[in-house]
Amino acid sequence: MATLPAAIRIAQTVGITASAFCSGSILSISFLSTPTWLIAPSPILVRQWQLSFDRGKIMNPAIALVSIISYGYLSYKLYGTLNHPKAEMYGLSALVTFGIWPYTIFGMMSTNRKLLKKHDEMRGSDIGEKATEVGLAKGDSTKELVDRWGMLNLGRGLFPLVGAVLGLWATLS
Template sequence: MVPTPTAIRVAQTLGITTSAYVAGSIFSISYLSVPSFLLAPSPVLARQWQLSFDRGKIINPAIALVSIFSYAWLSYKLYGTLNHPKAEMYALSAIATLGIWPYTIFGMMPTNKKLFKKYDEMKGLSVEEKATEVGLAKGESTKELVDRWGMFNLGRGMLPLVGAVLGMWATLD
């Protein structure tokens, strides 16, 4: 048996661990942070969501790019063609992880924009001040929007998780 070159092992490790990390990070926001956020009054909730969003948009996309490039490189380097099952699995891993961007833009952006607006409306309020959200359509309060966003976020987390599973499968197969 010919030993696998170190660069291949590094790319496999980076691809799998970074896509799994991004999935875990995304899921943890929905499972851990959002339920805690929903206990807060609307002005605090809007700030908490915005802070979480701002931090997540810096960290997770950068880490996801490491995964995407690792999988794409593995697909090309190991097989040079998509006519090989492992090359296809690594390519699908890259595509699944890349899917967080269109999912966010097309699926989550309408809710994100409403939450950005809520944050702008409430950022001047102190923690003690009560915000009344009157005249809202059903599903438009800050709490309802953050709850909806948390559910969408679970769907987004599935994409890099699928990437990690496919990457692991290609590596171990």
């Protein structure tokens, strides 16, 4: 078997590592941060969510983009044609990893908007529960919204995870 050029090996390593890291980052928020946030009073809870949201919307899409570019490069450069199985696998890795954007826009945006509105409403509130949190329709309290967001975020984290598995499979097969 011929040795692959260093650029190909680097792209494989970067693509797999970046999509796995992105998935880990996203999933850790749902598995570790969200349950911790939910024990806080709503004004603190929504501030914590907002801080993570702001950091995550900068970091995770950038990491996913690095992965997508790496997989796209591999699909195009190494195997050259779309009828080659590895080209399709790397292309699929890129496409699945890209799925975090439409999933976020179509699956999570309404919850994001509600939480961003809660953050604005509670800006400057003390650490106690805000009076407007009482008597809301089911599913509209800050805690219910953050809990729902955490579950939706689990789904988002699966996209780059599947991309990493497909990229690894293409690399090792």
